[in-house]
Amino acid sequence: MLKLDRIDSNKQLNHFVGLLLNESRFSKTVVDIDKRSFTIQILLFDNGSFVSITEGQEKIGGLTASIGTNTIPITTSIIPAKSESLFLKLISEQLSSIISGINIISAFIPKELENKTAKTLIAKIKEIVEK
Secondary structure (H helix, E strand, C coil): CCCCCCCCHHHHHHHHHHHHHHCCCEEEEEEEECCEEEEEEEEEECCEEEEEEEECCCCCCEEEEEECCCCCCEEEEEECCCCCHHHHHHHHHHHHHHCCCEEEEEEECCCCCCHHHHHHHHHHHHHHHCC
């Protein structure tokens, strides 16, 4: 009689997430700025990164991608943001100057960002990535 092994997908997923955490390829940070709370999640790859910035609920928002080259990054909007499209572009291009490859940024930010808040978020993301 043929015996089939049962695959526990949750166990495999937990193992995969554990590897990501052990290899410092995944980072989740909560940043409080001026009575607003933002969650920054970063997943690093050998050829780029995926960054999610959310305020309140953890949702996928506008998506921007930049490809880091030897000169100026090439940037495109994949899903247009309702607001903060310049913020997405700035982060994406700055990451591409640090990490060569494809850098995808998602931002779900319901309320408009003040300049100080945007600068603080950009600085925090760069700090995490440059570790």
